[in-house]
Amino acid sequence: MADSETPFRYDAAFADRIEIAWQQRWERDGVYRVGNPGDAGFDASKPKFFVLDMFPYPSGAGLHVGHPEGYTATDIVARFKRMRGCNVLHPMGWDAFGLPAEQYAVQTGVHPRVTTAKAIDNFRRQLKRFGFCYDWGREFGTIDEGYVRWTQWIWLQAYASWYDSKAGKARPIAELEAAVAAHDEAVEVGGVAKKWSACTPLERQRWLDTRRLAYLGEQTVNWCPKLGTVLANEEVIDGRSERGGHPVKRLPLKQWMFRITAYADRLLEDLSLVDWPDSTRVQQAEWIGRSEGAEIDFAVEGFGALRVFTTRPDTLFGATYMVVAPEHALVEAVTKGAGSLDAAARAKLAAYVLASRDRADVDRQADSKEKTGCFTGLHAVNPATGERIPVWTAEYVLMGYGTGAIMAVPAHDERDFAFAKAFELPIRQVVEIAGQPFTGEQATSGEGAAVHSASKALSIDGKATVEAKRAVIEWLEGAGLGKRRVNYRLRDWLFSRQRYWGEPFPVVFDEHGKHHPVAESKLPLTLPELADYAPIESDTPLPPLGKATDWVNITAADAGIDPKVLPATSKVRRETNTMPGWAGSCWYYLRYCDPMNAARFVSKEAERYWMTGPDGASRGVDLYIGGNEHAVLHLLYARFWHKMLFDLGHVSTPEPFAKLFHQGLITSHAYQRTDRTLVAVDQVEERDGKFFEKGGGEVTQVVAKMSKSLKNVINPDDVIAEYGADTFRLYEMYMGPLEASKPWNTRDIAGVFRFLQRTWRVAVCERTGALLLAAKASDEIERLLHRAIKKVADDIERLAFNTAIAALIEVVNAATRPTEMTDPTQGGMTREQLDRFTRLLAPFAPHMAEEIWAKLGHATSVTGAAWPAFDAAMLVDSSVQLAVQVAGKVRAHLTVPADASAADVERLALAEPKIAELLGGKPPRKIVVVPKRLVNIVP
C-alpha cells in the first residue's frame, strides 16, 4: 500500500486515479477522434486501418471478462497502427434490438427502449473504464432512428432487386419488369404460362415475387400458440417448447424471405478472397453445402412426374424404390384419396405423416438409427430399366433439401440400405468398387465402375463413375427426363419475426393483398407504443404489432405510395412482423464510416476511403475480431448484404471483412469429485496444495465454463477495482494465444501487476514522483530495447500479444535496480531509452504510458507519438555462443564472433578438448555449421 513514505507507489488506488484522469483528458481533447475525407485537418493520402470489434448486445448483466479480451486486442492494434502513421477507424456501438429486453417488457411492462438505454449506459461506462481508444463520436445503436431508417432502406433495395443469373449479379427489378413487358413475355402464374399483358396486377406481382431478393414466401415454421411466437428448431424439444413445455405446431406461414440462395456460389467462391481462419471458411462452405448432380423425373402412376435430386445419377439402374418426405405434396394427395390404398392403409399413412409433422427437424435427426416409413400405395417407373418400383414416404428424406424426394439405391447408400433392410425392399448392385466387393451385407458408397446397368434405353456398363454420371445425364437431357443440377444445402433466409422489439418492415398491403413498399421519404418507420408487449395467444401467428390498430391501418398517402398506383385515401395495412436481430448487425461496419449521414446510408467518399484505402488496395475491414459463435450466421448474412450492395453499386468491395480473427473463450476453474460431478468454487478449500470439498473428500481442479452455479464468474469491475484497467488488459493479453481458450487464474494477475509496478519503479521514484534516469546508457538494455522494438511490432502484427508482453518484461527486468543499489542513476534507463520504451508500452498499458510520457516532458498524448525505429545491427551481439553437437547431442559450447566463417567455426569446434576426446582422433564424416546457432559433427 502507498503510505506516507511512498505516496507515488503504483498501487490500485494510484492506478485508479491516473487511469480516470487520463480517460477524462482523452475525452476532453478528443484524442481518439478521427475525421473523414474532406474534413478539415484530415489527410486522406495517409493509409487507413479499419479495426473492428463485433459489437455487443448490451445485456442487463453488464460486461463479462470475455468482452474485453477481443476489445483489448483490437485496442492494441488500433493504437499501434496509429503510431505507425495510419488513420485508424476504431468504433464501438450497440446491437440493441433483441429478445431479452422484450421478454422483460412482457413481464414488467417497462418499454424495451428504457431497459436497453440503461444497459447501454452501463456497457459504455464499463468500456470507457478500460481506456479503449474508440472514437466515441461514431457510436450508435441499431435501435437509433437514424440507423433504423437505413436498415429499412437497405431492405427496400433488396425488395426492389432481383438476381440476374446471366449477369451474375443483382439488378433493379424494374429493369426485369420493363424487359418482360416490352416483349410481352409469357410468365408462369399458378402453374400456367400467361402473357404479361394478360396478367392481373396481382399475378404480375406474384411472378415478380418469385424473383425478388426480398420476397414474400411460405415456409414451415415451429409455431407455439401458447407463447404466441415462432420458435427456432433448437427451441423445440419433442414437439414442445423448450421454455414452458407448450405444444408446438409445424405450419406453413407467409413470411418475408431473402433469396440468399441466389448468392450461394459467390458466397462460396469468394471465401478464397478473405484472410479468415480455415475452420470458419470450412464451416461456411459446409453450411452452403454445394453438391453437383442431376434432377430426374420419375413417372408415378396416376400422379405425374416425381422429381428427385441425386449426386449419383450413375446409380440410376440400382434405384429399386423411391422415398418422399412426409410433407411432400404427393403424400398429401394420397391421404386425400388419390391412389389405390384401402381405407386402413390410408389411415396408417395419415397417422405416420401427422406423427412426423409435429416433430421438428432436430428431433427427427436425433434418433437417426431407426428407419421408419410407410408405403404410399403408388408406383413409379425407373426410366432406365422400365421397372415398376414402389414409392414410400419416410422421415429420413427431408422436405427442405433437394426436391424432398429421392430415388433410393440401397446397394450404394447406407441410409437407403438400412431402409431397404427394414422394409425388405430389393437391393441391386450397380457399381463395382476395386478393393470393396459388394457382399450384400452393407452398402458400398465409393466410386468405381458401373455394372448391371444396361437396358434397351441406355447402357453404361464398365464406365467409371465420373463417365457414367456424364452418360446418364446426357441421356436424361436428350430424353427430356432430367438434367444436370447443382444443389445447395443453404436455404433462403427467413427474415420475419413475430416480435415487437425489431425493425418494422417498410411495406404495406392493399385490400387485394398486394404489397407496396413504403416511400423512402416516410422512413424511418418507427415502432408504435404498446400498452402490453405480450404475444397474442392464438392458433395462427399474430404478432404483437397487430395490437396497434391505429398504426397498422393507414392510407396509401400515409405510406407515401404514388397516387397513380393507389389512390391516396385507399386503406392499407402495415406489415406487423418485424426484422430479426441479425438485421442491424449486417451492415453496421459500413455505418461507422459515416455514422451521422442523414442523406445516405454512408457517403461514397467515406465508404471508399475506409473500405479500400487511399490507393484502393484494401479489401474492406482490415481486422475484425469476435467470437467464433458467429462463424456462420452473422458472417454469412453480412457478406450477403454486402454483396447485394456491391452489385447495386453502393459499396466498393466484394467482401466486407478482409481479415477475421476469433478470440478464444475465457474459462474458469471448478472442482471435480471422483464421480466426475462438479463442485462450486466456494465449496472447496485448499490444504497442502490439495483441494478438498468442505465436509467432503478430495477433489481435483478442472477447467470449466464460467457459470453462476459454479460461483466462478469473474466480474471485470471487481478486477479493475483491485488492480486497475492497465493490469486487467495486460493480464488478458498475457494469458496465452488470443485464439486459444484459456482459464482465468486469479493468482496469475499479480504477475502482470508486479510487472507494471516494476516498470513504474524503473521510471519513477515512489517517494517523490520524480523521474529516475540512468546517467549512462547500458549496452545490454540498448540491445534489448532494439530487439523489443522489432519483436513487439512483429508480434502485434500477428496478434501474438503474450510474447510481445514477455519482450517488454525482459527489458524492464534488465533495467530493474537491485535493492542494494543506492545511486539510482546507475540503473534503469536513460531519458531517451525510457522515451522509446514508453512508446512500446503505450498500446498495452496506455494509462501508465501516458503518465510516464508526461513526466518525460511531452505535452501531447503518446497516442500521437511515432513507433520507434530499431537498428538491425543492434539485434545481433558481436559475439555469439554456439552449441557444439556430436551426433546431434550438445557436448560443448563455443563463443565466436558473430561473423565467424563456417571454416573457422569448424576448426574451433574440432579444437575443443572435449570434442576431440569424443571423436577419438578419427576424422568426422560430416560437419554441419548453422551460422550463429550451432555446429553438428557427425563422427
Place this chain on the structure above:
RNA sequence: GCGGGCGUGGCGGAAUGGCAGACGCGCUGGAUUUAGGUUCCAGUGGGCGCAAGCCCGUACAGGUUCAAGUCCUGUCGCCCGCACCA
C-alpha cells in the same frame, strides 16, 4: 459418421526443421525489514552423482533428416463444428 483443431514442467504458456521449457504463476534458499507484507538476488523438467558430468524427457509407436515439439504414417485422448443433406 464427416470436417477442423489440440496434446510440451506442479500451473498458464514459449520455441522461421537448429542448444526444449522464453516470460509469468507457484515453489526453495538468501539479502533488506523489529516482524509480516513489500522489494531485490539466486535456484527451480525428471533420474543418478560430492562434483565434473552422464542418462531420460514435448500423448504413444514408427519413419524422413547431420538435426524433429516442429515434417510424414499409424494409434490413443481431448475440444469445437456439422450431421439421415440423397
